[in-house]
Amino acid sequence: MPGFAELGLSSWLVEQCRQLGLKQPTPVQLGCIPAILEGRDCLGCAKTGSGKTAAFVLPILQKLSEDPYGIFCLVLTPTRELAYQIAEQFRVLGKPLGLKDCIIVGGMDMVAQALELSRKPHVVIATPGRLADHLRSSNTFSIKKIRFLVMDEADRLLEQGCTDFTMDLEVILAAVPAQRQTLLFSATLTDTLKELQGLATNQPFFWEAQAPVRTVEQLDQRYLLVPEKVKDAYLVHLIQNFQDEHEDWSIIIFTNTCKTCQILCMMLRKFNFPTVALHSMMKQKERFAALAKFKSSIYRILIATDVASRGLDIPAVQLVINHNTPGLPKIYIHRVGRTARAGRQGQAITLVTQYDIHLVHAIEEQIKKKLEEFSVEEAEVLQILTQVNVVRRECEIKLEAANFDEKKEINKRKQLILEGKDPDLEAKRKAELAKIKQKNRRFKEQVEHTLQRQKANRAGQRGRPPRARPEAHSASAPIQGPA
Numbered sequence: 001m002p003g004f005a006e007l008g009l010s011s012w013l014v015e016q017c018r019q020l021g022l023k024q025p026t027p028v029q030l031g032c033i034p035a036i037l038e039g040r041d042c043l044g045c046a047k048t049g050s051g052k053t054a055a056f057v058l059p060i061l062q063k064l065s066e067d068p069y070g071i072f073c074l075v076l077t078p079t080r081e082l083a084y085q086i087a088e089q090f091r092v093l094g095k096p097l098g099l100k101d102c103i104i105v106g107g108m109d110m111v112a113q114a115l116e117l118s119r120k121p122h123v124v125i126a127t128p129g130r131l132a133d134h135l136r137s138s139n140t141f142s143i144k145k146i147r148f149l150v151m152d153e154a155d156r157l158l159e160q161g162c163t164d165f166t167m168d169l170e171v172i173l174a175a176v177p178a179q180r181q182t183l184l185f186s187a188t189l190t191d192t193l194k195e196l197q198g199l200a201t202n203q204p205f206f207w208e209a210q211a212p213v214r215t216v217e218q219l220d221q222r223y224l225l226v227p228e229k230v231k232d233a234y235l236v237h238l239i240q241n242f243q244d245e246h247e248d249w250s251i252i253i254f255t256n257t258c259k260t261c262q263i264l265c266m267m268l269r270k271f272n273f274p275t276v277a278l279h280s281m282m283k284q285k286e287r288f289a290a291l292a293k294f295k296s297s298i299y300r301i302l303i304a305t306d307v308a309s310r311g312l313d314i315p316a317v318q319l320v321i322n323h324n325t326p327g328l329p330k331i332y333i334h335r336v337g338r339t340a341r342a343g344r345q346g347q348a349i350t351l352v353t354q355y356d357i358h359l360v361h362a363i364e365e366q367i368k369k370k371l372e373e374f375s376v377e378e379a380e381v382l383q384i385l386t387q388v389n390v391v392r393r394e395c396e397i398k399l400e401a402a403n404f405d406e407k408k409e410i411n412k413r414k415q416l417i418l419e420g421k422d423p424d425l426e427a428k429r430k431a432e433l434a435k436i437k438q439k440n441r442r443f444k445e446q447v448e449h450t451l452q453r454q455k456a457n458r459a460g461q462r463g464r465p466p467r468a469r470p471e472a473h474s475a476s477a478p479i480q481g482p483a
């Protein structure tokens, strides 16, 4: 099997890999590094924890060492924590170069960031919102001459989820040169391939790991069917058992909202589980501190929203619990990918209520694997049920007293003002966008319905004896396009 040197990397980089314990390239590195070194655009799709970051960091560092200048490379990523993690890989692998990097993410001081940008760092690692803000408001730096544009978790950057990056990406893409190398990576690229191909047009090289299952083999994937009302008792039971059975243990629990995340964190602490929360309602400094404490095993449980579902590389995590069944298989793939990374073993348990069974089927269909049932002693869960419910209610009351919902609304408005946007106008814009989306959806349904009717009509006509005089027009209703 070829080593890093055979991929065309310089000896100093091979030595850096060796020092970091990277002995052999992983398949995604084997596939992508030579193509990137050749100067081609690259779309890399490989399972979670398979070393995609080094697959782009290594060839970029090599090219940078041949022609060093700033700003040489721009990396875009959907979350702030991920930006710091990628920067660290650049720093560690690029140490002999004296690499200067700069992290541009929301929630941090904008003036200090502007100053750093003006000092021409070699690599800028950014979340789209904050970088676009800098581009809109400052002319003290330029990304017009970058050689590399990387979009990590590229499908997430392009999708219009709860954080919509579209407008910010437009600003950024207008500011980068057309002549550049574009590198797009994710464990779930394939769904957005068409949109992504438009970004990578320079002899694009598409690399996808061929595997019958889309999650890693070392991951034991289970589901636990629980009635909605007793979910938390099951959660406490699962954690207690895991703690009893393992000496060194580390768990990530995913929840669907910031509020549930906060309440569950308070609740688990009442049961003396060393828990920290990570969600977007926390101040950025608190987010970093929480992650640092979890990474250093001061806290054994990280309870998080999907802000932590992509990219985070914390090797010690042995168990992922989905407190809610993810609505999209893609989210499931990224969440459970926080364990069983780089060849290690791991387990994922998804709590499934009676309302979520169809979601599990969708997940199984996507990952091409059946989840197995996780069995628990129900009698043991029943013993703690009342206590758990009482504690949860206490935590809810405490959180309500702290005006969590109001704070959330105020935070949102503050954030918009900081971004130079008018909160009321933004609300209006969002409502209009939702209307357009709904109209488009209705239009699509109408088209599909009409096509189906036409198909049925044609099939019916084929079965009937020929008419004396064929109809001159279709019987279907005319389609009206969306406004």
Ligand SMILES: Nc1ncnc2c1ncn2[C@@H]1O[C@H](COP(=O)(O)OP(=O)(O)OP(=O)(O)O)[C@@H](O)[C@H]1O
Residues within 6 Å of the ligand: 021, 022, 023, 024, 025, 026, 029, 046, 047, 048, 049, 050, 051, 052, 053, 054, 186, 187, 310, 311, 312, 313, 315, 337, 341, 342
């Ligand atoms: N060649 C290698 N040999 C051994 N370990 C490696 C190698 N390359 C990367 N790793 C390690 O594998 C782990 C996962 O890598 P990385 O975070 O890049 O995964 P990823 O594919 O980007 O995952 P995700 O899709 O979750 O973002 C890291 O701890 C990294 O140091």
